[in-house]
Amino acid sequence: MLQQILRDMYIDPDLLAELNEEQKQILFYKMREEQLRRWYERQRWRALFSDSGLRHAKTKRKDHEKHIQWLSGTDGDVWVWVMGEAPGDKPYEQITEELMEEKARLQAQKEAEELWKKKEAEIEKKFRDVLAKEKARIVAEKWKVEIEDRKAAKLMEEKIQLELKKREEEERQSEEEEIRRQEELRAKELYLSLKEAQQQSQRNESDEEQWQEQLRKSKAADEARSHTARRARAEYHRQSMRAIKKGRVAGLSNLFQGASHAQPARLFRHHRQPFVPKPISFMCSRTWTRPPRPYSRDVIVRWFKEEQLPRNAGYVRNTKTVAPWFHGIISRQEAEEMLMNKSEGSFLVRVSEKIWGYALSYRQASGFKHFLVDASGDFYSFLGVDPNRHATLTDLVDFHKEEVITSSAGELLMEPCGQQRSPPDYSPLFE
Secondary structure, eight states: HHHHHHTOOOOOOHHHHHOOOOHHHHHHHHHHHHHHHHHHHHHHHHHHHHHTTTTOTTTOOOOTTOOOOOOBBBBBBOEEEEEEEESSSOOOHHHHHHHHHHHHHHHHHHHHHHHHHHHHHHHHHHHHHHHHHHHHHHHHHHHHHHHHHHHHHHHHHHHHHHHHHHHHHHHHHHHHHHHHHHHHHHHHHHHHHHHHHHHHHHHHHHHHHHHHHHHHHHHHHOOOOHHHHHHHHHHHHHHHHHHHHHHOOOOOOOTTTTTTTTTTHHHHHHHHOOOOOOOOTTOSSOOOOOSOOSSSSSHHHHHHIIIGGTTTTTTTSSSSBBTTTEOSSSOOOHHHHHHHHTTTEEEEEEEEESSEEEEEEEHHHHHHHEEEOSSSSSSEEEEEEOOOOOOSHHHHHTTTTOOOOOOOOOOOOOOEEOSSSSSSSTHHOOO
16 A cells, blocks of 8 residues: 555545544655655756766757756856846846836837827817818819919918918927926836836745745754654664564564574574465455455455455454454544544454554543554555555554554553443444
């Protein structure tokens, strides 16, 4: 189960909810270790390709592909100029103020030019239409015919044109002054807008500093989790060595008779024999293929009958009597209700609906804790840690009657929580 989680780098949320806090931290630590291992492996491959003068197929650059080349300084390093720090540079604040003022002025000037072109076209059209109307009126009234002195008529026409041009020039000057005034107002408005954008950017920088502080705290929390995980793993190894010497893990006591102090770890690695299930009479003739994960109670019952009963799961050691701590397929809530009025150290083991294994529910002073027990392989162990491996479920329970489950909380299995139903909740498993 743990190897599958590390291979996929994913754990089902429902399964994650079943883990206690220490198991979650250690599982998180192992996933981070796997991420680093994959990253270092990719780095080694890249270094190998680089040393060989080759490029990875995905990163090979074509001849026409765009790329950049850094400008080097006199020292041979990349040339860097920090604005405001070189000799003769203006302060950064002064540079930004001048840039904003210039940008606002140019934008306002551009808008004023566009407005002036529009107004000029309107003025020209207006007086062109007036002049045309006057000419039409003069022709219509036949002034030139009625006035004997054509020169007087011409002078009158020139006088009218001068008057109109004077009015046109006055209106043009008035519009220019209005546009100039609007240009100044627009420049101020754009400057204030740029100033507000700068202040917003400064606020964003403040938010960035807050984010960096949160990131620092997150990294500190990651380091604390890693420290907790490493400490727990070391404690599990210590317990394993001590339990092996006592002969409490996987029946290994006979391996250490006359052995030296340096031998237990080596013997534990090389002499542990895999558990081989014994055939039982009620197994189906059809081959049992275990699904990737439990999906119904019926398939869990079949798994228990065909894989767990041959391993004497749930029985008192060397008997066919169901252990007082063993329960069937019950929920976490049901387990907590059974343990509610029990003393600290009371416990039960129930068949899990989340994994191929069990859940050990434990009563502590401040509430309850639940530990998932992986039984998908040839041994029994707590999920998500570097655990002690036990040949039978009873071995695991008996071991933690003398050795704590976690060093931080010091859980010892004291009093088994028996059945409160009739018939027992494990009845479907043994029918």
